[in-house]
Amino acid sequence: MEYLTEIGGVIVKNGEVVEESDTFVKPGKPITPKIPELTGITDEMVADAPGEAEALQAFLNFAAGRILVAHNATSISASSGSRPSGAASSSSQRIFHT
Numbered sequence: 001m002e003y004l005t006e007i008g009g010v011i012v013k014n015g016e017v018v019e020e021s022d023t024f025v026k027p028g029k030p031i032t033p034k035i036p037e038l039t040g041i042t043d044e045m046v047a048d049a050p051g052e053a054e055a056l057q058a059f060l061n062f063a064a065g066r067i068l069v070a071h072n073a074t075s076i077s078a079s080s081g082s083r084p085s086g087a088a089s090s091s092s093q094r095i096f097h098t
Helices: 034-039 052-062
Strands: 006-013 016-024 068-070 095-097
Touching: 006 052, 016 052
Parallel strands: 068 095
Antiparallel strands: 006 016
């Protein structure tokens, strides 16, 4: 993973989405041409977004103590220590990558 451009998730209870969290992430450098092709996310869309550490911390607060099922997130793992500087660690977080 080179950088985050968006992070989000949902909380599901009894098969229904009960809460959502989603934000663009300002990567701190220009988005490469391939990213808009893959995701549609542009520099303009992330211009006022929080930085990686702030966005990831907000997501971890949202997901606090829950089991995570992640898509396209093999580089971000609560137990791997692979997180932006300033983001909290939670060794008890369980993550399943799809």
